[in-house]
Amino acid sequence: DIQMTQSPSSLSASVGDRVTITCRASQSISSYLNWYQQKPGKAPKLLIYAASSLQSGVPSRFSGSGSGTDFTLTISSLQPEDFATYYCQQSYTLYTFGQGTKLEIK
Amino acid sequence: QVQLVQSGSELKKPGASVKVSCKASGYTFTSYAMNWVRQAPGQGLEWMGWINTNTGNPTYAQGFTGRFVFSLDTSVSTAYLQISSLKAEDTAVYYCARIDEGSPTREFDYWGQGTLVTVSS
Secondary structure, eight states: OOOEEEEOSEEEEOTTOOEEEEEEESSOOTTOEEEEEEOTTSOOEEEEETTTEEOTTOOTTEEEEEETTEEEEEESSOOGGGOSEEEEEEOSSSOEEOOOEEEEEO | OOEEEEOOOEEEOTTOOEEEEEEEESSOGGGEEEEEEEEOTTOOOEEEEEEOTTTOOEEEOTTOSSSEEEEEEGGGTEEEEEEOSOOGGGOEEEEEEEEETTOSSOOOOEEOOOEEEEEOO
16 A cells, blocks of 8 residues: 655644645555645545545635655745645555644744 | 536534545546545545446555445446445545546546545544
8 A cells, every 4th residue: 555644743833934845655656646735623624636636716826846755845935815724635656645734833 | 618516515423424426527538437436634635435336346546445345336427435434544535536547547537526424423
């Protein structure tokens, strides 16, 4: 099974900060990497698919990069509505989620 | 617009069964596979498996065989998750989420709102 490891597990930041979250796969997954945002009590929302493609309607301050085993999600200038938990997911072989990164207000 | 609307919260006793529904609208139901994802209280997302909406063939992730059954009623564009012999550790929010079977990237682009299943005596 492919394991996904996110870092950090939690992160404190301020509005306007640039934030990067990392996701590492236990084996190469090419670009089969997706990112989701989840707010408390809500369903996850797709942000980025295929490592770097922005889902329709998602603000351009979100971006993704990487291939193989190492991936990043970057938020260029944090907005109040971005404080949430973020999950990576591999779709190379079936599906596996990372453990999540909780982004909190500093 | 695409919508996945799930059935309401359930409170069940250990040993009972539950059936969660996920009704799709706004797209051709059989053009998208349906996945199920579990989220235990305060925990992360766990993929349970998926069902091919054309053939009805299910695939279960490790740890979700035996007591978990995915099914469909294509006449009403609805997917179901049934869990039998419920245990306290089945307490979780269960989500349905679709994927485009024709897409090579297979991202989960739309999700249901989630169904809380609570197992308690």
